[in-house]
Amino acid sequence: MKAKGKLAYFSPPKLSYRVWRVWRRDQDVFMKTYKVNFIPPLVEPIFYLLGLGFGLGAIVGRVEGTSYIAFIGPALVATQMMYSSFFECTYGSFVRMYYQKTFDAIIATPLSLEEVIAGELLWGATKSLVYSAIVLGVIVAFGLVSGPFFLLILPLSFLVGLLFSSIAMCFTAITPNIDSFNYPSFLFITPMFILSGTFFPLTDLPPEVQTVSNVFFPLTHAVALTRALATAALSATLLLNLAWFLVTVPFFFVLSINLMKRRLIK
């Protein structure tokens, strides 16, 4: 066991179409209360845009050649990708795993644990897609979007959501209890929310912070891509932002499944 221990963290999961059965289960739960579920992504960005966009924007003036409200609008879509998927696969998955024993019930059927976790991750990504679409609708309504590329933000939100779901699931696999999610929430998610070029340009931050932000913060890359797609301001560096996701998504997807196997299959 010890010898192949390290490799086991990255052994490729065997998945089948049954992954979607788990996804459907989570979707069924979501649809039962869809009216309340749509309140946060609809209401929150409106207040941010009114308060920060108009209020703070009046003080700030123009940022990187646009109005402040146009600067933060796309960032709100990106932060929604992070929040919706991360919290789905930390608190949400933990409750299903630990308190409701839902995973135990499912693996007694022809599904494997690998498929259960993959289904949860895909659902987290889907939730990111749905919530981001709503926030995108809000910033479109505020007239903060231009050009034809903004629709690509939707597939991007799925990809970014899949990354945050996978990272979240890694924490779920190692957390001793539900309260310990405070660590990743306040030491990882909150700093990212503030320091990823969301509310002010990354280039205005101290260089050390910029480096950390560029290397470790997925949200930095999500914000850069979303902002560019929203305003059709494409450039070659966006390929680097995209590449960042194409590398990290499979890495954390596979790692999280193996960590969960280690936690649950004794």
Added chain:
Amino acid sequence: MKSKVLIEAVGLTKKFGNVVAVDNIDFNVAKGECFGFLGPNGAGKTTTMKMVNCVLPLTAGRLKVAAMNVTEQPREIKKMIGVAPQEDNLDPDFTVFHNLIVYARYFDIPKVKAQKQAEELLRFVQLEEKRDVLIDQLSSGMKRRLILARALINEPQILLLDEPTTGLDPQARHLIWDKIRDLQKQGVTIVLTTHYMEEAAQLCDRTVIMDNGKIIEEGKPGDLIKKHVGEEVLEVAYDEDVLRFLKSAFPAARLDVMGDRIQVFTNQPRGVFSEILKKFEFKAAMIRDANLEDVFLKLTGRRLRE
């Protein structure tokens, strides 16, 4: 026994770290039989069930279900098994009916068939009236019945019941027992764990008694009783003189002092005690049928577990 073996375990072992939960056990379950695992808490019954259900990997040994190896074909095996676990893992996010529908999807049962089957199963476990109620509004007896219905959604050939009636009132327990008998009549092979001896005596064709991860006895409930504790038990109030007298009157018998009672077990046929009772007067004397609980306590001792 000529009937077809459906579950076959050889040298089955499960360790959690240094703790041996299941210690090198062998057993067979024949098609159509009701097979019981008896044992105190921590004996390894649930662990064994989980290995049969392919959700817990073996540490050593071999385990086959319908001639398939659990480590090689877990999916095929799980398709033919229905499970009622000990703990309630019904989905609290859904209603009674929707629990069955969602579970049916995991088995690839088409929607229309699943709905029909769910309605039938709710009738079978007498929960039609609770069809659209959320899980947390069910009593524990209703939850057990729903868990049983859920275990049947894939029309299993093998039903694994882990302590199916623990914590239920007599009415609910008898209802579950009736359903289990119905299912056995329909040809379903049933494997159950219990520490209620009456349950095992009522339902099981064959039982094994487990203790500390090992199988310590195997047989039909009636045979086990006869073999270990005879047909009748004499119980009298404790008294030094009476104890001495009984020892001389039944030299081959086993005498147990339990609290303020003396219990006398013999392997002689019915009637030996009534002779004695006619001749002598004992305080609070009674003759009762020996039962599986006597066997169980004899074999696993009276020490509290866990």
